[in-house]
Amino acid sequence: MLFSSPVFLLFFAAYFFVHLVTPPKGRILLIIVGSTVFYAWWKASYVWLPYLLMAIAYGGILWIESCKRPEGQRRRLAITIILLFLPLVFFKYTDFVYGDILGPIFGLKGPILNLPLPLGVSFITFTLTAYVVDISRGRYPRIPSLSTSTGYLLFFPHLIAGPILRPVELVPQLEHQRPALHARFYIGLLIFTVGLVKKLVFADTISGFVDPIYSADAAPSAAQALLAIYGFSAQIYCDFSGYTDMAIGLALLIGIRLPNNFLRPYISVSPVDFWRRWHITLSFWLRDYLYIPLGGSRKGRIRTYVNLFITMVLGGLWHGASWTFVIWGALHGVGLAFVHFMRGVFGRGRPLEMPRMIAIFLTFHFVTLLWVFFRAPTLSKAFQILSAPFVGNWSGAVAYASANLSVLILLAIFAALHIFDDHRHIYVVARRLRPAVVLPLVLVLWAVAMTLSQGASTKFIYFEF
Template sequence: MLLTPLLFFKYTNFIWNGVIGAVSRLAGVANDERLLSLGLPLGISFVTFTLIAYLVDVSTGKYPHRASLRWLLGYVLFFPHLIAGPILRPHELIPQLHRQMPILRRNILPGLALFTVGLIKKLVFADPIGSVVSEIYAQPAGLGTAEYLFALYGYSVQIYCDFSGYTDMAIGLARLIGVRLPGNFRRPYMATSIGDFWRRWHITLSHWLRDYVYIPLGGSRDGDARTLRNILLTMALGGLWHGANWTFLVWGVLHGVGVAASRLQARLPFGGLKPPRWVLVFLTFHVVALLWVFFRAQDFGSALTILSGCLFSWSFANASAFLTAHAFELTLIVGFFLLHPWDDARRVRIAARKAPPLVVYTVMAVACVLAYSIGSQSSNQFIYFEF
């Protein structure tokens, strides 16, 4: 019952065009029109997952206290996380809502600092880079290698800064009013395997899928074959949750293969042959970046064009002009990878507490002016608003 609005708004056209339409086209009958022309309600996926967490945890006794309508609405519609997470369990928020939440001085600077970091990620990094990435993905055919590589690395930076930027702002706002939200990212591009990546990326979604899909399917209790099946089904559903398109399904299944491979790799006796950590980080990041192409592309044709351009096309005829025109965005990409190993919300909070308040307020003011001056030229909605 809870899934009905999500299925109706998000997946009706996919089932009609992508599933029924595919069968119809094989039979020689055209079926390309959208069945519905309705916008996706803001935050519907996150609201649905939050409600499912509440119902399951209450029914299984993990959260033994039934909430009144007032507290349930507060839990589901808590404004900082409503649109794009993090996905909260009832025990993580409802008890905090029951407490009085005075605005304490010790929370103001850490909260504002986290919000400012998120603002910088979104307006200074994600949006300018995303504008160039969108141009490439809009017409990917016939471009040079420089454009394809920019799309590969640029979108990897864009989606992380966009989504983790929202999360930083949500956690910062919640801290201002005395509520602590769980972290959702832990330097995911420093992961050493695909399994490790999902322990660092969208952590609350990974935990949700583990607890409410993977474990009910049987988890890893019934042997390797069923464990592999459960991983693939869980990641396939995770892919479709992100978007009603076959490209998202492929993205999810391939990540499932990567997670399964990570489990097998952990059981192999490498001995002294295990690669250095930096090699594993390098390889994992590039697998993730290549799979992001399926996540970003509108269809398989565009995805394959980008992938083949990155892997097999070495055309640098217009590279100089492209690099010159987008030197600023390229500098942002390089700067991101230099800073990413130190991207840690805990460090931000500690620095905000220990540094002199005047210094912290000055840095935040300069950062906000920088964000406004850069971001006002290319401001876009958050990527996860679409999901």
């Protein structure tokens, strides 16, 4: 059930009506029931999984709390986290280990399980890891009730693809619900509309030009490769940030505020800056629950570089069980380590600093070129696309550009508007302009988005993870 699909809009209309007539004390049950229906719509046979993981997390917290010895608590925490990760490892990495790691060594071929990946299992696992660690270490002062904890996990706007929430970000809001109709409703509608336009007008349209290049057997021409490289960079941002905008908007419609997950990442001045702006809740998760436990920057420069590299390799592997994701994560790790190395040599000021526009240009192209590994189905396809602008055929480039002028215009519009893609601007619009001015514009944007999509939408990219 995609946020951008007509069936979801019908689901949410029914959910919102029940939300309006449900007293605050009953809304946790409504969230649990509604979110279960939302999750089961994709594949009902997997609906048990989030409940099983919630039971492991909640039981693990009680088990940890019952132990008075710090070393015993740490041991029980480790066991609980391992149990939480077992379904993720089983469903997502068994075939990868069997076919891509053990296969070349022992001559094994083909997948051993070939099971569909449960929807959102990576995000569910990370969310519950934050839940267990934060409560067991006192970052959240108490254990929420089982019903509130279940609502925290299942809350459908963030269930499938984040933002990755910590208890302090959602539990208090679930326990102290706002009035059914409130001041945030209007802002939520505007943010959802922005996300809908990103998804249907930009991401889905661009994918129609980019996906055939990545799926073709033949090597692309130079012009095709450039469209694949730059097009996917815009596509994945509009797709994922569009999902996040819709999630944040939906939550605001029912009185819940979720953290933002993007802050104009393509104007970053370094790879470090990029990961402070892209998928922010994942970046903070990797920092707090992986990088810092590995030692962070507390054990010298070399160990800092190694910890950054390990963190990003595992972050890449979290995105997908493929060598392309491992390389994507490893190269980002190298980029982060390089920035820290340069700061260690030169300090945070000049001469490390360069003109801002040059820094943005270099960072954008570093990120954009690495997206090729993220998107390509195989390493050979990734290298085909990356090499094509240098060794590919440039004949017919002008004709190709003319034939694909619509997507080039769309990419130019995206580039021009990206600097304004900030929820703070939406809050300003909501405060300064009357609904009588904004609502007709919202209706026009919805009409354009629905017309272009013709009632259909492609799956969100991050649903794969």
